[in-house]
Amino acid sequence: MINKIVQDMAEAMAGIKDGSVVLLGGFGAVGQPNALIDGLIEQGAKDLTVACNNAGVGHVGLARLMELGRVAKIVCSFPRSSDPVVFETLYRAGEIELEIVPQGTLAERMRAAGAGVPAFFTATGVGTKMAIGKEHREIDGRIYILEQALHGDVGLVEAWEADRWGNLTYRLAGRNFNPIVAMASRLTIVQAQHLRELGEIDPDHVVTPGIFVDRVLHVPYGDPSGF
Amino acid sequence: MSDTAVAAFKPFSRVQMARRAAADIPEGWYVNLGIGIPTAIADHVPMDREVIFHSENGVLGVGPAPDKDKIEPWLINAGKQYVTLRAGGSLCHHADSFSMIRGGHLDLCVLGAFQVADNGDIANWATSENDTAPAVGGAMDLAAGAKRLWVLMEHTTKDGTPKLVTKCSYPLTAQSCVKRVYTNLATIDVTERGFVVLDIAPGLSFEDLQARTEAKLHLSG
Numbered sequence: 001m002i003n004k005i006v007q008d009m010a011e012a013m014a015g016i017k018d019g020s021v022v023l024l025g026g027f028g029a030v031g032q033p034n035a036l037i038d039g040l041i042e043q044g045a046k047d048l049t050v051a052c053n054n055a056g057v058g059h060v061g062l063a064r065l066m067e068l069g070r071v072a073k074i075v076c077s078f079p080r081s082s083d084p085v086v087f088e089t090l091y092r093a094g095e096i097e098l099e100i101v102p103q104g105t106l107a108e109r110m111r112a113a114g115a116g117v118p119a120f121f122t123a124t125g126v127g128t129k130m131a132i133g134k135e136h137r138e139i140d141g142r143i144y145i146l147e148q149a150l151h152g153d154v155g156l157v158e159a160w161e162a163d164r165w166g167n168l169t170y171r172l173a174g175r176n177f178n179p180i181v182a183m184a185s186r187l188t189i190v191q192a193q194h195l196r197e198l199g200e201i202d203p204d205h206v207v208t209p210g211i212f213v214d215r216v217l218h219v220p221y222g223d224p225s226g227f
Numbered sequence: 228m229s230d231t232a233v234a235a236f237k238p239f240s241r242v243q244m245a246r247r248a249a250a251d252i253p254e255g256w257y258v259n260l261g262i263g264i265p266t267a268i269a270d271h272v273p274m275d276r277e278v279i280f281h282s283e284n285g286v287l288g289v290g291p292a293p294d295k296d297k298i299e300p301w302l303i304n305a306g307k308q309y310v311t312l313r314a315g316g317s318l319c320h321h322a323d324s325f326s327m328i329r330g331g332h333l334d335l336c337v338l339g340a341f342q343v344a345d346n347g348d349i350a351n352w353a354t355s356e357n358d359t360a361p362a363v364g365g366a367m368d369l370a371a372g373a374k375r376l377w378v379l380m381e382h383t384t385k386d387g388t389p390k391l392v393t394k395c396s397y398p399l400t401a402q403s404c405v406k407r408v409y410t411n412l413a414t415i416d417v418t419e420r421g422f423v424v425l426d427i428a429p430g431l432s433f434e435d436l437q438a439r440t441e442a443k444l445h446l447s448g
Binding site for chain 2: 077102103110123124127128129130170171173175176177179207
């Protein structure tokens, strides 16, 4: 019997190695796998590369992970937030590496990784700092730059519903990066608000099919708050 | 420019700028509004004119802000403000949402900017080559991907430096993509001739406008 549902956080986080590339779902506080990020803090892996849209708020979650010196590099589109104090302090001190990626390129790099596409051409960033050092090609009269797929060793995802095969649904804007993080990661760990029996989620409503998911932890925390 | 000219003219307010841009958006367009002043454009499109607003975080069919007692905590826009979803609205993941942008499906994007050049270049994400932790978000995708890009911004900086220039001095967001600029002093098309003035704030002459603009302005027609 396939059962991807794990019983506790230690089981969810087992085996995450130092130096891992960790992809995070979430946009603002919505759809952010906060419990799993806290679990990663507890688990202890270090020298991490973290890819997600923002670079943490206040002193909790991702910001806390950075504050503890566990993140060597952050790949994101928007390192500012309402309170990016931890990131800015580390960045100014030269203690964290930053790779800025246009938001759509970040998303597409994850989808490409999940789809077995090693790199792709895009018009986004042509003629800007983002294009420096990248291969350029003219296709049908327009210039494009080559961007590489972004694989995760680990992906942390927040879902609304999950079953023991790892089929997932999301709630409203909580979907955001989560489905592509699930696709792009070798070990995809999900925190789900609701556990369902097999067959209980209408097959037409499954957004992330279980093939992209490895572990599911039940975390019924309620509604997101604060950005 | 003389002191009397400065005293006499009346710049467009932000509400007037948003209303002016809203009036130019026809029914049926799919539109992304950038964070800041452009977001206010949505408030000036009449509800009976069906314009569909897109937000980068996978929301298509964004409606007005909710009443305080009707906030849906799972529904925000790219500016991380609570929003509503219109009947007919839909959700998608980030790669699909940016496919709408990068695949050329959006009819219009309206962004704020630091500078716009008369060849359509836009600089709106960093104010120096060495900006501490520059934040680009979706601006480069939107500028390069939407069918047309309009800019809504002040005509000059607070100290009077022109923002409509011959060449952007700030790091570029995208090349040759701005089609129209709405400022507090004028509405200006970006054409093969360069900047073409469509209308000017009351009491301001074309010469006064030119004095506040680095690049050459052309009269329409």
